[in-house]
Amino acid sequence: MNNGNIPFLDLITPHMEMEAELTDVFRRAIQTAGFIGGPVLEDFEQDFAKFCESRFCAGVSNGTDALRFALMAAGIGRGDVVVTVPHTFIATVEAITQSGAEVAFVDVDERTSNMDPEKLREYLQEKCTQDAVTGQLIDPRKGMPVRAVVPVHLYGQMADMDPILDLCERYGLTLIEDACQAHGAEYFSQKRQAWSKAGSMGVAAAFSFYPGKNLGACGEAGAVTTNDEDIARKVRMLRDHGQARKYYHDVEGYNGRLDSIQAGILHCKLHHLAKWNQQRRQCADRYKKILSPLAENLTLCSQTSRSVYHLYVVRHAQREELQAHLAANRIGTGIHYPIPLHLQNAYRDLGYKKGDFPVAEKLASEILSLPMYPTLSPEQQQSVADAIGQFVTAHAVLTT
Ligand SMILES: Cc1ncc(COP(=O)(O)O)c(C=O)c1O
Numbered sequence: 001m002n003n004g005n006i007p008f009l010d011l012i013t014p015h016m017e018m019e020a021e022l023t024d025v026f027r028r029a030i031q032t033a034g035f036i037g038g039p040v041l042e043d044f045e046q047d048f049a050k051f052c053e054s055r056f057c058a059g060v061s062n063g064t065d066a067l068r069f070a071l072m073a074a075g076i077g078r079g080d081v082v083v084t085v086p087h088t089f090i091a092t093v094e095a096i097t098q099s100g101a102e103v104a105f106v107d108v109d110e111r112t113s114n115m116d117p118e119k120l121r122e123y124l125q126e127k128c129t130q131d132a133v134t135g136q137l138i139d140p141r142k143g144m145p146v147r148a149v150v151p152v153h154l155y156g157q158m159a160d161m162d163p164i165l166d167l168c169e170r171y172g173l174t175l176i177e178d179a180c181q182a183h184g185a186e187y188f189s190q191k192r193q194a195w196s197k198a199g200s201m202g203v204a205a206a207f208s209f210y211p212g213k214n215l216g217a218c219g220e221a222g223a224v225t226t227n228d229e230d231i232a233r234k235v236r237m238l239r240d241h242g243q244a245r246k247y248y249h250d251v252e253g254y255n256g257r258l259d260s261i262q263a264g265i266l267h268c269k270l271h272h273l274a275k276w277n278q279q280r281r282q283c284a285d286r287y288k289k290i291l292s293p294l295a296e297n298l299t300l301c302s303q304t305s306r307s308v309y310h311l312y313v314v315r316h317a318q319r320e321e322l323q324a325h326l327a328a329n330r331i332g333t334g335i336h337y338p339i340p341l342h343l344q345n346a347y348r349d350l351g352y353k354k355g356d357f358p359v360a361e362k363l364a365s366e367i368l369s370l371p372m373y374p375t376l377s378p379e380q381q382q383s384v385a386d387a388i389g390q391f392v393t394a395h396a397v398l399t400t
Contacts, residue, residue: 004330005330005331005332006330006331006332006371006376006380006383006384007332007371008332008333008334008369008371009212009332009371009373010373010375010376011211011212011216013375014269014272014276014374014375015218018268018269018272021268022218022265022268025040025261025264025265025268026261028040028264029260029261029264034260035259035260035261036257036259036260037257037260038260040260040263040264040267041059041258041260041263043263043267044059044263044264044266044267044270045057045058045059045223045263047267047270048207048223048225048266048270049225051183051184051197051270051273052197052198052199052200052205052207052225053196053197053199053200054197054199054200054205054225054226054227055226055227055228055229055232056225056226056227056228056229056231056232057223057224057225057232058223058224058232058235058236058239059221059222059223059239059257059258059263060221060222060223060224060235060239060256060257060258061220061221061222061239061255061256061257061258062208062209062210062220062221062222063091063180063206063207063208063209063210063222064091064094064095064208064222065095065222065239065254065256066180066206066207066208066222066223066224067091067092067095067096067150067176067178067180067206068094068095068098068099069224069234069235069238069239069254069256070176070203070204070205070206070224070226070231070235071095071096071099071101071148071150071176072099072234072238073204073224073226073230073231073234073235073238074148074174074176074203074204074231075174076099076101076147076148076174076176077099077100077101078100078101079100079101079144079145080100080101080102080144080145080146080147080148081101081102081103081104081139081142081144081145081146081147082096082099082101082102082103082104082146082147082148082149082150083103083104083105083106083120083123083124083146083148083149083150083173084096084103084104084105084106084115084149084150084151084152084178085105085106085107085108085114085115085151085152085360086105086107086108086340086341086342086343086352086357086360087108087113087154087337087340087341087357087359087360087363087364088152088154088178088337088341089180089336089337090341090344090346091180091208092150092152092178092341093341093347095206096150101147101148102139102142102144103347103350104123104139104141104142104146105341105342105352105356105357106119106120106122106123106357107119107357107358107359107360108357108359108360108363109160109359110359110362110363111301111302111304112157112159112160112301112302112304113154113155113157113301113313113363113367114151114152114153114154114157114158114159114160115149115151115152115159115160115164116359117160117163117164117167118163120149120163120164120167121163121167124137124146124167124171127139127140128140128146131145136172137171141351146171146173147173147174148173148174148175148176149164149167149168149173149174149175149176150175150176150177150178151164151175151177151178152178152180152181153177153178153179153181153182153185153198154181154336155181155301155307155309155310155311155312155313155336156181156182156185156214156280156307156308156309156310156311157182157185157304157305157307157308158182158185158186158187158198158201158305158307159187160187161187161189161196161201162189162190162191165191165201166191174202174203175201175202175203176202176203176204176205176206177198177199177201177202177204177205177206178205178206179198179199179205179206179207179225180206180207180208180210180213180222181208181213181214181310181311182198182199182308182310183198183207183213183214183215183273183277183308183310184197184198184214184215184273184274184277184308185197185198185305185306185307185308186198186305186306187201187305187306188305188306189201195306199225200225200227203226203228203231204224204225204226204228204231204235205224205225205226206222206223206224207222207223207224207225208221208222209221209222209223209262209266213310214273214276214277214280214308214310215266215269215270215273216269217262217265217266218262218265219262220262221258221259221262221263221266222258223258237250237251237253238251238253238254238256239253239254239256239257239258240253240256240257241253241254241255275374276374277308277309279374279375280308280309280310280372280373280374281307281308281309283309283312283372283373283374283376283381284307284309284312284372286378286381287300287312287370287381287384287385288300290381290382290385291314291385291388293389294385294388294389294392297316297392297395297396298314298315298316298388298392299314299315299316299366300314301313301314301315301367309372310372311334311336311369311372312369312370312371312372313336313367313368313369313370314367314368314370314388315363315366315367315368316366316368316392317366318395319335319365319366319367319368321391321395322368322388322391323335323368325387325390325391326384326387326388326391329383329387331371331383331384331387332371333368333369333370333371334368334369335367335368335369336367336369337364338364339364340357340360340361340363340364342356342357342360343361370384371384
């Protein structure tokens with residue numbers, strides 16, 4: 001494929017395979033002028049809610065808006081502190097700060113790359129103080145009450161939700177899932193003795209349908225899922241200028257709707273999502289098998305719950321050289337993400353410094369995302385493994 005190139009992502013094949021179906025969505029939209037709202041949007045919302053085992057879904061314009069609207073609809077805003085991780089895409093924090101709230105970081109778990117529940121416990125119990133009157137936990141940096149936690153289900157794997165939910169319950173915190181990379185991921189709750197879907201475990205959850213996601217639009221799109229009818233109603237108002245009835249604005253909202261063409265496209269693709277996720281899992285199993293012999297020199301990220309492998313990430317101390325070697329072999333890779341958020345220029349004012357979140361910093365310097373998509377062939381995966389093997393062997397020779 002592509003003259004022997006192995007791209008990081010293949011967004012062309014699935015769209016060519018679905019060309020007739022997808023263009024039909026567009027044809028129906030122009031024949032009916034059904035561009036905003038209506039049954040195409042509502043049908044998708046209903047089926048995506050079902051897919052996530054959640055009661056409600058509200059389509060919005062992108063994942064960042066989904067997270068911001070979810071927080072706002074849950075009553076989070078100015079004067080509140082929201083806890084999340086520094087090892088995520090910047091949108092997680094943009095949504096928090098743009099809701100009016102302040103952000104506090106806790107480090108991630110090296111094995112899963114997700115929020116470390118022990119670090120969350122340490123922050124809540126050892127760093128925060130308790131307000132004598134309200135009993136609320138007060139963030140030591142901001143002097144404001146901690147109101148919410150946003151775990152990110154990074155790379156397609158859900159965060160360790162049982163202990164995080166326990167802490168939220170104990171301290172009266174609202175849990176909003178950043179499920180933007182985890183459409184269909186599942187977590188086995190020891191507490192409930194059952195599997196739970198991403199998007200069904202928090203007060204609300206945010207999904208992104210950016211084109212490269214496991215379920216991706218042909219443009220920008222996102223959604224909020226929730227079991228809370230009032231939150232669903234508020235998100236629907238926030239996405240539509242604060243109105244539930246045309247030109248009667250109860251609050252100031254946003255232009256944050258999911259358009260019907262994207263909803264129709266997503267609905268077509270939703271029928272394939274379980275199969276695509278299964279194909280990604282097969283690819284991940286294959287990577288694990290063929291890369292395991294290199295485990296002495298290459299760290300494979302462990303995915304403990306039922307991941308949907310939005311990304312397949314490995315770690316190597318000489319990541320830049322490994323990436324350059326793979327590029328020379330016409331193999332595309334990515335880095336998700338090279339600079340943890342507490343060290344980004346945009347968040348200099350938060351006052352964090354290098355060394356504050358050592359696990360996130362270590363991951364950022366070593367991680368490399370390999371090609372991963374449903375149409376990735378065993379031969380392509382073998383070529384990736386061979387090229388990594390060459391690098392690892394050459395490096396081992398150089399260092400002896
Ligand atoms: C973890 C995470 N959160 C939030 C977002 C924001 O989604 P969007 O790009 O649709 O606004 C993304 C998208 O890449 C993401 O990966």
